[in-house]
Amino acid sequence: xxxxxxxxxxxxxxxxxxxxxxxxxxxxxxxxxxxxxxxxxxxxxxxxxxxxxxxxxxxxxxxxxxxxxxxxxxxxxxxxxxxxxxxxxxxxxxxxxxxxxxxxxxxxxxxxxxxxxxxxxxxxxxxxxxxxxxxxxxxxxxxxxxxxxxxxxxxxxxxxxxxxxxxxxxxxxxxxxxxxxxxxxxxxxxxxxxxxxxxxxxxxxxxxxxxxxxxxxxxxxxxxxxxxxxxxxxxxxxxxxxxxxxxxxxxxxxxxxxxxxxxxxxxxxxxxxxxxxxxxxxxxxxxxxxxxxxxxxxxxxxxxxxxxxxxxxxxxxxxxxxxxxxxxxxxxxxxxxxxxxxxxxxxxxxxxxxxxxxxxxxxxxxxxxxxxxxxxxxxxxxxxxxxxxxxxxxxxxxxxxxxxxxxxxxxxxxxxxxxxxxxxxxxxxxxxxxxxxxxxxxxxxxxxxxxxxxxxxxxxxxxxxxxxxxxxxxxxxxxxxxxxxxxxxxxxxxxxxxxxxxxxxxxxxxxxxxxxxxxxxxxxxxxxxxxxxxxxxxxxxxxxxxxxx
Numbered sequence: 001x002x003x004x005x006x007x008x009x010x011x012x013x014x015x016x017x018x019x020x021x022x023x024x025x026x027x028x029x030x031x032x033x034x035x036x037x038x039x040x041x042x043x044x045x046x047x048x049x050x051x052x053x054x055x056x057x058x059x060x061x062x063x064x065x066x067x068x069x070x071x072x073x074x075x076x077x078x079x080x081x082x083x084x085x086x087x088x089x090x091x092x093x094x095x096x097x098x099x100x101x102x103x104x105x106x107x108x109x110x111x112x113x114x115x116x117x118x119x120x121x122x123x124x125x126x127x128x129x130x131x132x133x134x135x136x137x138x139x140x141x142x143x144x145x146x147x148x149x150x151x152x153x154x155x156x157x158x159x160x161x162x163x164x165x166x167x168x169x170x171x172x173x174x175x176x177x178x179x180x181x182x183x184x185x186x187x188x189x190x191x192x193x194x195x196x197x198x199x200x201x202x203x204x205x206x207x208x209x210x211x212x213x214x215x216x217x218x219x220x221x222x223x224x225x226x227x228x229x230x231x232x233x234x235x236x237x238x239x240x241x242x243x244x245x246x247x248x249x250x251x252x253x254x255x256x257x258x259x260x261x262x263x264x265x266x267x268x269x270x271x272x273x274x275x276x277x278x279x280x281x282x283x284x285x286x287x288x289x290x291x292x293x294x295x296x297x298x299x300x301x302x303x304x305x306x307x308x309x310x311x312x313x314x315x316x317x318x319x320x321x322x323x324x325x326x327x328x329x330x331x332x333x334x335x336x337x338x339x340x341x342x343x344x345x346x347x348x349x350x351x352x353x354x355x356x357x358x359x360x361x362x363x364x365x366x367x368x369x370x371x372x373x374x375x376x377x378x379x380x381x382x383x384x385x386x387x388x389x390x391x392x393x394x395x396x397x398x399x400x401x402x403x404x405x406x407x408x409x410x411x412x413x414x415x416x417x418x419x420x421x422x423x424x425x426x427x428x429x430x431x432x433x434x435x436x437x438x439x440x441x442x443x444x445x446x447x448x449x450x451x452x453x454x455x456x457x458x459x460x461x462x463x464x465x466x467x468x469x470x471x472x473x474x475x476x477x478x479x480x481x482x483x484x485x486x487x488x489x490x491x492x493x494x495x496x497x498x499x500x501x502x503x504x505x506x507x508x509x510x511x512x513x514x515x516x517x518x519x520x521x522x523x524x525x526x527x528x529x530x531x532x533x534x535x536x537x538x539x540x541x542x543x544x545x546x547x548x549x
Contacts, residue, residue: 003163004173008034008143009346011162011177013150013190016043017125018314018331019183020132024062025339027139028474028524029500031346034175035142036164038149042129045217045290046256049124049247050325052421054456055332056118057469057526064135065118071127073233075101077251079122080232081415083407085239085390085400086281087246088228092238092404095411108461114418115449116459117467122233124249124256125328150189153180153310160309178346180310181338183331188316191302196312198300198319200370205263206381208243209323210297212261216272217290219253226280236380237279238403240387244279254289267293296321297381299374301366305359313338318366323376324414326369333424334362340524344547349498353430354548361426369420372444376414418447426527427454431546433530437516451515453528458514460506468511475500475524476546481507482518485534490521493539499547500524521546 010026012019015037023033051059051068059065069075076099083092098106103119106112112119136142145164151172153162160180165172182190205211220226229235235246244259259275261267272291276284300319306312314331338358344350383406388395423442426432432454440450449458457479460468471477476499478487483505494501517531521542529546536542543549 005161006034006173006175008032008175008177010179010181010342011036011160011175012181012183013162014183014185014314014316015039015133015144015146016183016185016314017048017128017132017328018335019181020129020136021058021332021335022181022183022313022339023136023142023144024132024139025336026343027136027141029340029343029347030141031343033142034177035136035144036148036150037146038167040147040167042133043125045215045292046124046126046247046249048128048322048325048328049122050329051121051123051128052325052329053114053116053118053120053418054421054424055329056121057116058332058336060118060469062135064131067131068121068123068128069100069104071131072123073100073248073251075099077248078231078233079103081234081236081411082229082232083236083238083404083411084229086237087226087235087279088281089390090400091229092400093407093411094232095408095415097233097415110461113416113447114422115447116422117461117469120421126249150184152193153190155308155310178309179342181342182306182310182312182316183314183335184316186315186319188312190310191312191316194304194306194310194312196302196304196306199303200300202298202300202319203295204297204299204321204377206297206377207383208260208381209321209377210381211295212263212265212267213294213296214259214261214267214270214272214275215292215294216257216259216275216288217249218255218257218272218276218286218288220255220276220284220286222253226282226284236407238385238389238407240385240389242278244275246279261293297377299370301363301370305363307356307359311338311358317362318370320370320373321377323380324373324417324420326373326420329421330366330369333365336525337362341548347498349500349547351544351547351549357429357431357548361429365424368442372417372420376410379410379413413445417444419443419445422447422456425455427452429454431523431529431548433542433545435531449514451517451520451528451531453530455528457520457522457526457528460508460510460514462506462511463508468506469526471504471506472522472526473500473502473504475502476529477501477522478503479511479515479520479522480505480518481512481515481520483507485518487519487535489535490519490539490542493543496540497543497547497549499543
């Protein structure tokens with residue numbers, strides 16, 4: 001019997017946050033997408049628990065920012081990070097962070113360390129995936145197939161052809177696509193079939209966030225009998241006999257406990273309730289919802305992000321230890337960069353060199369973010385704790401003070417990182433036209449807004465209350481801050497090759513001051529491609545450059 005074959009523009013393997021984001025971004029351009037995911041539903045276990053500012057900007061573009069803000073923690077719930085001896089013990093250090101509503105207000109008032117319209121949000125992947133899936137279901141060009149598994153693929157001339165199995169019926173069929181995207185996680189079928197290895201260190205053993213770990217999702221009434229520390233988003237237990245972190249999932253009665261499993265212990269023998277009791281320092285009336293052994297301590301980067309119509313994103317391309325919350329967020333940024341290039345190739349306005357820039361642009365960002373995550377893991381996972389830390393003695397007090405100083409310094413370095421989220425740049429990209437302006441430091445904590453080509457187009461609040469990022473279009477945006485200039489030659493050059501480009505006039509002083517140019521060409525992913533005070537001598541050459549011709 002002949003195998004049924006379907007046709008689409010892009011086939012995505014993997015329906016987690018990154019795969020769903022690739023689909024949503026492709027839908028901006030009207031590209032046809034089939035997404036397959038072997039699971040029948042979105043995540044049930046809270047994996048990632050933090051959405052950074054850049055990811056929130058991307059999600060805002062799809063109109064789902066308000067839904068995310070309303071999900072998970074109540075908008076007035078504090079997002080503090082606190083370090084304790086036990087959940088009923090002593091506080092060692094606390095990083096005060098604003099509740100979601102306060103963070104949004106600070107951003108609106110210009111008082112946030114995150115110079116953007118959407119500050120970070122503490123939201124479990126449970127909620128994020130469900131919201132992304134609902135958004136994707138509403139896009140007519142996206143065909144979501146949960147319960148369908150990609151089994152293998154081959155390349156044909158100009159196509160990638162995949163064999164997909166409907167898990168329920170056990171029937172297989174083929175999908176022919178112009179491109180295949182592997183968003184299928186750390187055990188990626190796509191990466192393995194490509195023969196691409198991870199490079200780096202995996203499962204580096206540490207006292208915390210390194211080696212064998214257990215994640216336990218549970219429900220328990222919130223009361224001072226077991227949780228006497230003032231409300232926080234994360235409670236890090238630092239004791240001589242236990243390293244753990246308790247994360248508030250919904251601000252009410254759902255929590256996830258992450259604990260380090262001793263290397264010689266079988267996870268199946270672990271008593272999760274006993275771990276919860278140990279973290280609390282007394283018995284807890286806990287209902288275990290889910291448990292999941294996992295491995296922390298990864299710093300793995302794929303030796304290639306793909307090629308020849310098959311591409312890797314997210315965990316399939318890089319595997320992080322969770323410190324800094326960089327894994328999923330780096331993957332979401334991958335998705336946005338890859339998707340507009342896929343659309344350009346499928347629709348014909350992309351040049352022959354466009355797809356090669358995906359790896360050239362994003363692999364260095366993966367290496368950068370892996371290094372940041374590792375530094376945070378070393379800081380939280382390699383210090384010692386004296387058994388006297390819980391004693392009400394001078395020695396105990398001294399040990400708590402020592403640990404408190406280290407943890408206060410660490411928490412500010414891990415959890416207030418606007419530079420990591422907003423400071424990604426593609427200055428060396430073949431698509432970017434440099435302007436000779438001075439380089440800006442790439443610092444995790446100090447973000448310096450700049451419209452230097454390659455950088456994220458900086459945020460400005462407009463007089464009507466909109467954010468500038470809300471005015472960027474689905475294709476290329478030509479921002480004009482001086483309406484006396486005639487940009488028609490550049491627009492005509494884009495039209496000639498079918499490049500989607502729209503003119504955006506914003507001559508407010510704040511925009512001119514921030515962008516330092518009369519004309520600014522902005523990529524579909526919100527990064528600056530070119531800027532100048534006059535049209536370039538060769539407008540067609542500039543358009544060819546930014547489209548990879």
